[in-house]
Amino acid sequence: MKYPLLALTLGTLALVGCGSDDNHAEESTPTPPPPVEKTVNIDExxxxxLIVEQFEPDTGTVLFSLADASQTAITAAxxxxxxxxxxxxxxxPSSHPKAWKRWHVTQNYRCQSKGECSGKLTEIKNGQYQFEIAGLDWQQHDPNKLVSHIKVAIQIYGAKAQNQLDLITVAPR
Known part of the structure; x- marks a missing residue:
């Protein structure tokens, strides 16, 4: 007599279990893969x-991006x-009357195909770069700490092109 009751209970559990499988199939949909970003090598x-995105005045770290005419990210600079x-x-007022407030101090860094590189250029992601130096130190040429505005000029070279060299204001100090 207990067998019909056991069969009825197992049958009910099987129906309830089958109903829950249908709900899981509706909820789980595969996510599409991320779109492939189009890039171009610097030499092509x-x-x-060039667009300067961020500047850290204490260290001289610059974050910038490179793109071609069609806004395709440029890699391998x-x-x-x-x-x-x-x-x-x-x-x-200037303590140097002949300076006409046009004096400035400079620090430059370069890396060409032959020779040593000063500074470190790292490609963070396609078309986005970070330039780092040990520290932007004006003390040698500006012991009175009169520098109040910093501008940067960046020129990137490829085999077929180079960017226009512009003097970009990056930080008032």
Whole structure:
């Protein structure tokens, strides 16, 4: 007599179990893969556009991106000239009357195909680069600490092109 009751219980559990499998099939949908980002190698780019994204004035670390004319990310950049310019505050009187408040101090870093590189250029992701130096030190040429504005000029070289060299204000100090 217990067998019909046992069969009824097992049958009910089987039906309840089958119903829950249908719900799991509806909830789990495969996620599509991320889109493939189009890139161009620096030596194949016929135009190089540079945008400075971030600057750390204490260390001199610069974050910038490179793209070609069609906004395709440029990869494998390694040859560069990077110049930092320190300018005084224009509103303060100059102790050097002949300077006409146009004096500046510079620090430059370069890496060409032959020779040693000063600074470290790292590609963080496709088309985005970070340039690092040991520290941006104006003390040698500016012992009175009069530098109040910093500008940077970055030139990146490829086999077919180089970017336009612009003096970009990156930080008031």
């Amino acid at each position: 780019a016929t135009q190089i556009n 390694k040859n560069y000239d990077i110049y930092f310019f320190g300018f005084p505050d224009k509103s303060k």
